[in-house]
Amino acid sequence: xxxxxxxxxxxxxxxxxxxxxxxxxxxxxxxxxxxxxxxxxxxxxxxxxxxxxxxxxxxxxxxxxxxxxxxxxxxxxxxxxxxxxxxxxxxxxxxxxxxxxxxxxxxxxxxxxxxxxxxxxxxxxxxxxxxxxxxxxxxxxxxxxxxxxxxxxxxxxxxxxxxxxxxxxxxxxxxxxxxxxxxxxxxxxxxxxxxxxxxxxxxxxxxxxxxxxxxxxxxxxxxx
Numbered sequence: 001x002x003x004x005x006x007x008x009x010x011x012x013x014x015x016x017x018x019x020x021x022x023x024x025x026x027x028x029x030x031x032x033x034x035x036x037x038x039x040x041x042x043x044x045x046x047x048x049x050x051x052x053x054x055x056x057x058x059x060x061x062x063x064x065x066x067x068x069x070x071x072x073x074x075x076x077x078x079x080x081x082x083x084x085x086x087x088x089x090x091x092x093x094x095x096x097x098x099x100x101x102x103x104x105x106x107x108x109x110x111x112x113x114x115x116x117x118x119x120x121x122x123x124x125x126x127x128x129x130x131x132x133x134x135x136x137x138x139x140x141x142x143x144x145x146x147x148x149x150x151x152x153x154x155x156x157x158x159x160x161x162x163x164x165x166x167x168x169x170x171x172x173x174x175x176x177x178x179x180x181x182x183x184x185x186x187x188x189x190x191x192x193x194x195x196x197x198x199x200x201x202x203x204x205x206x207x208x209x210x211x212x213x214x215x216x217x218x219x220x221x222x223x224x
Contacts, residue, residue, distance in 0.1 A: 003196055006173055007181035011201075014089060014164075014177060015157035018096035022153050025097075026104025027146060031134060033105070034112040048105045051098045056162025063095060063167045089175055092168035096160045100153035107149030111142035148215040155208040159201060 033045055051059055067073045069084050077085040085091055115138060123133045139146070161179040168175040170184065178197050185194035 003193055004172075004181070007176050007178045008197065008200060010089060010092075010176070011158055011178040014092045014096055014160075015154050017093040018100050018157040018160075019150060019154040021093070021097045022100035022104050022157075023150055026101045026149075026153070027108050027139075029101070029105045030108035030112055031138070034109045049102050052102045056099075056160075057166060059098060060095065060163035060166025063091075063098070063163060067091065067094065067167070086167050087169040087171065087175060089168065092160075092164045092175060092177060095163035095167055096157035098163065099160050100157045103153045103156055104146075104149050107152075108142065108146050111145035111149075112138055115141040144215050148212040151208050151212040151215070155205045155212075158204065158208075 029044070029048055033041065033048075064086065065071060067077070067085050069075070069078065069086065074085055119137050119141065120133055123137050128136070159179050160177070161183070164177060165180055168177075170176050170180050176184070178201055182194050182197045182201075185191075185197065
């Protein structure tokens with residue numbers, strides 16, 4: 001019996017999309033939390049970390065309320081596209097994004113807070129704007145830990161299960177990711193498929209973690 005590789009391919013595509021979105025939102029939130037003081041900063045910090053603490057099914061329920069067909073967002077999406085947002089690969093990207101963002105925010109914030117502020121002060125004295133400082137000074141100095149966090153966010157997105165199952169469903173050939181396909185294979189007694197997918201996902205995740213660790217080690221070597 002041949003292996004259906006669609007779930008793995010979909011997982012890679014969903015993880016790539018979720019990581020791209022998370023990188024933009026996560027680094028922006030990290031910069032905001034690292035450099036600005038404003039009312040509600042502690043609340044925002046707590047909210048960004050909440051997906052790490054909430055059970056996936058709870059997060060999935062909130063997403064159903066937020067983007068389901070009866071929600072404002074869901075109705076607006078369906079009015080524009082003619083199709084619901086839930087139970088699509090896009091919903092899987094949203095679920096994976098919410099799990100990836102906290103990793104990027106925490107690591108990127110720490111990296112941005114630990115850079116030498118003398119470089120930023122020098123840039124300001126030369127008339128550089130905050131936007132230019134971010135792109136030309138802060139981001140290059142923090143690029144390695146942010147890259148490592150991005151790799152870990154990809155790995156986290158690759159294996160998302162609970163929230164993805166609730167808002168994207170388990171539709172073979174459409175929304176069935178590798179994690180859900182493994183669950184299905186175990187439930188149906190297909191040990192061969194589950195074993196192969198588990199080994200592939202494990203190998204990919206181990207490689208990603210290895211690359212993330214190498215990025216962190218190079219950063220440490222550069223400091224010394």
